[in-house]
Amino acid sequence: MGDDAQRSALGRRSVLLGLAAVGAIAAVDVAGFLGAGGALTSDTLTPSRFTDGFEDVYGRHDGFRRNHAKGIAATGYFTANGAGSAISTASVFRPGRVPVTGRFSLSGGLPHGADASDTVRGLGLLFDLPKGEQWRTAMVDIPVFPDRTPDGFYERLLASNKDPATGKPDPDRMSAFLARHPETAAAMEVIRRHPHTAGFEDSTFHGLNAFHCTDAAGAVVAVRWKLLPLQTIRRSEPAAAPNYLFDALADTIASGPLHWRMLLTIGQPEDPTDDATTPWPESRDTLDVGTLTLDALQTEGPGTARDITFDPLVLPEGIAPCDDPLLSARSAVYTESFTRRSGEAKQPSAVDAAEVPDER
Numbered sequence: 001m002g003d004d005a006q007r008s009a010l011g012r013r014s015v016l017l018g019l020a021a022v023g024a025i026a027a028v029d030v031a032g033f034l035g036a037g038g039a040l041t042s043d044t045l046t047p048s049r050f051t052d053g054f055e056d057v058y059g060r061h062d063g064f065r066r067n068h069a070k071g072i073a074a075t076g077y078f079t080a081n082g083a084g085s086a087i088s089t090a091s092v093f094r095p096g097r098v099p100v101t102g103r104f105s106l107s108g109g110l111p112h113g114a115d116a117s118d119t120v121r122g123l124g125l126l127f128d129l130p131k132g133e134q135w136r137t138a139m140v141d142i143p144v145f146p147d148r149t150p151d152g153f154y155e156r157l158l159a160s161n162k163d164p165a166t167g168k169p170d171p172d173r174m175s176a177f178l179a180r181h182p183e184t185a186a187a188m189e190v191i192r193r194h195p196h197t198a199g200f201e202d203s204t205f206h207g208l209n210a211f212h213c214t215d216a217a218g219a220v221v222a223v224r225w226k227l228l229p230l231q232t233i234r235r236s237e238p239a240a241a242p243n244y245l246f247d248a249l250a251d252t253i254a255s256g257p258l259h260w261r262m263l264l265t266i267g268q269p270e271d272p273t274d275d276a277t278t279p280w281p282e283s284r285d286t287l288d289v290g291t292l293t294l295d296a297l298q299t300e301g302p303g304t305a306r307d308i309t310f311d312p313l314v315l316p317e318g319i320a321p322c323d324d325p326l327l328s329a330r331s332a333v334y335t336e337s338f339t340r341r342s343g344e345a346k347q348p349s350a351v352d353a354a355e356v357p358d359e360r
Helices: 005-027 047-058 151-161 172-179 184-194 244-254 325-342
Strands: 068-081 096-106 123-130 136-142 211-214 220-229 258-266 286-298 320-321
Touching: 047 151, 047 325, 068 244, 096 244, 096 286, 151 172, 151 184, 151 325, 172 184, 211 244, 244 286
Parallel strands: none
Antiparallel strands: 068 096, 068 286, 096 123, 123 136, 211 220, 211 320, 220 258, 258 286
8 A cells, every 4th residue: 555545544544533532632731821932833823813713612711721721730749869860950850859739631621511531631730949940841641742733733623623513523624634634643543542541640641742851961862751650550431420530539639649750751863853743662761750749639729720821831941842843832822821811700610629529
């Protein structure tokens, strides 16, 4: 079979997957904060237009994020073991403990939508480092990003919009999108081979984009990071209640802290740093740099993660962005989303950390 035929066949096989999952991954948390200086690379795809796209697909919900609207805040700490200092001067990798503010979320722009087992799960983290530095990262439980460029992401977002007549995305429109973007069809196949686990607490969270780490001698390497759960991994189950994923998270953390190991995957020169749809080989070396511990949840409100944007361009010295066009786009769109919701009346979150059912 020729290359064109293979891409066409892959696209057709992935259409049904795309239609089932696109509502979940059409909005992996992509936004930023005013000080990061991100910008979209397209002359026509502005941050405002991108943010309008989320509102077109999900409606406008004042006071909430335009993507990953449903969530709950968390607090804890990161304990570095010192291994990361071999490749980066970043203070976060020096032996010791630093405070962390986090946010668990579900992708999409519906702040009161029902939990679903196949919705992409997010974990945003802010590491509060010495001398006023911060490290912010937004991670998700899929191993690659569905789109290579901001324009592709925006086009897929609109293709996922539901037809008013059927209440479902138009399969012809999605099929046409996948035919134009074989890289997305291939990424969806990679995602399909990594099914969701039972909940937030046993999910592996991926940073997706590549970054550059610089060591004390000035040597630079490309890395990707992920969090591996130390909790027992369980198989995903059908939804049991509208907030069942958050309820289970609150119930579990009430019994004791949750832990994840942070692994840095070291890229080689041939590994792409500008394409988040392509996984790096599993044979690449990894560094276990420490353990994330989250030990408390808070209902979103003033003083919690509600008003934090997990901008991927807020980085400590020793970690720098690479050439991935999604990074500047995420920062720019986050800025727009933050600006809009900052000027809107705040509404109660659908997830209340204090309301954990006694039994399920």
